[in-house]
Amino acid sequence: MQDPIVIAKKAAGEKAAELIRPGMVVGLGTGSTAYWAIQKIGAMVKQGLEIRAIATSEASARLAEELHIPLTTFAETQQLDMDIDGADEISEQLDVIKGGGGALLREKIVAFHSRQLIIIADQHKYVPVLGGYPLPIEVIPFGWEVTYNRLQQLGCKPLLRKKQEEIFITDNGNYIIDCAFGTIKDPAETNAALHHIPGVVETGLFVQMAHTVVLGYEDGSTQVLQR
Numbered sequence: 001m002q003d004p005i006v007i008a009k010k011a012a013g014e015k016a017a018e019l020i021r022p023g024m025v026v027g028l029g030t031g032s033t034a035y036w037a038i039q040k041i042g043a044m045v046k047q048g049l050e051i052r053a054i055a056t057s058e059a060s061a062r063l064a065e066e067l068h069i070p071l072t073t074f075a076e077t078q079q080l081d082m083d084i085d086g087a088d089e090i091s092e093q094l095d096v097i098k099g100g101g102g103a104l105l106r107e108k109i110v111a112f113h114s115r116q117l118i119i120i121a122d123q124h125k126y127v128p129v130l131g132g133y134p135l136p137i138e139v140i141p142f143g144w145e146v147t148y149n150r151l152q153q154l155g156c157k158p159l160l161r162k163k164q165e166e167i168f169i170t171d172n173g174n175y176i177i178d179c180a181f182g183t184i185k186d187p188a189e190t191n192a193a194l195h196h197i198p199g200v201v202e203t204g205l206f207v208q209m210a211h212t213v214v215l216g217y218e219d220g221s222t223q224v225l226q227r
């Protein structure tokens with residue numbers, strides 16, 4: 001039997017993919033939920049849907065290539081119609097924490113230049129207030145130690161992300177510091193404060209960027225929330 005969380009992620013991903021219309025330029029998110037959206041898009045392309053896509057990570061670009069989804073770049077097109085991407089936490093205000101997979105910078109660039117951002121997630125990611133999930137922050141390797149100290153002074157418990165004992169390196173050659181805030185009462189204020197620190201490239205806080213959230217449930221049903 002399939003894992004209930006996988007059923008929920010798949011339901012959310014496939015439901016969002018069904019919102020795509022012919023001719024659209026689509027952002028392909030990153031992670032285990034976006035995986036299902038990309039799979040569905042691949043199947044739709046196979047059946048004749050004509051779209052172009054921009055991937056938010058090297059991993060998603062590889063998956064798109066395997067599925068023969070035509071990829072484009074910002075050199076060719078500066079505006080996306082729809083971006084479908086996962087989340088680590090979603091608040092009732094539809095603010096979002098992203099970056100658990102380390103793709104937050106490209107994800108935010110793609111989301112910012114999309115007419116619509118559709119966030120897909122299993123039901124457990126939907127919370128009253130953000131902050132339970134440590135906020136991923138992409139930082140420049142130079143001077144990361146002092147950036148880390150400044151993050152700590154903002155009231156979070158920072159942790160330099162590692163993968164098998166090695167420092168985790170993003171697709172952009174940067175580091176990630178995961179900042180456990182506990183609660184983020186004012187996401188816009190926290191995001192602005194973080195951006196004041198030199199060395200911070202981008203944060204995983206997507207404040208009022210999501211237009212739609214598709215939540216997947218373990219019985220395979222979905223719920224659509226609109227901002």
Ligand SMILES: O=C[C@H](O)[C@H](O)[C@H](O)COP(=O)(O)O
Pocket residue numbers: 029030031032033034085086087088097098099100101102103104107
């Ligand atoms: O960097 C990774 C992305 O922001 C993901 O979309 C996010 O971490 C959610 O991933 P998943 O769907 O695997 O829980």
